Amino acid sequence: MFGVVFAAALPQPRLAAVGESVGGVVGFGLGCAAVLWIVAAGVVMPLWLSAVGFPSPPPLPNLGAMGLLTHLVFGLVLVVSYHYPR
DSSP, X not given: OHHHHHHHXXXXXXXXXXXXXXXXXXXXXXXXXXXXXXXXXXXXXXXXHHHTTOSSOOOSSOOOHHHHHHHHHHHHHHHHHHHTTO
């Protein structure tokens, strides 16, 4: 779902210039991954797991370095998948 949102956002008129250069796409991809790490993994996931009664939900906020690293790798894979087949 997040990859589809990324791919749908780049062709929009406000972001069209970003999608033209490799550096712009890489920066946008890493920025999206970092925001995803903070919002989805850091805040939403612990709140949701607590709400559904998960036995030991992660702490709030859940902002570990390994989580950031894996989200940044996701962002780079997303960039390669989006930019290079074009």
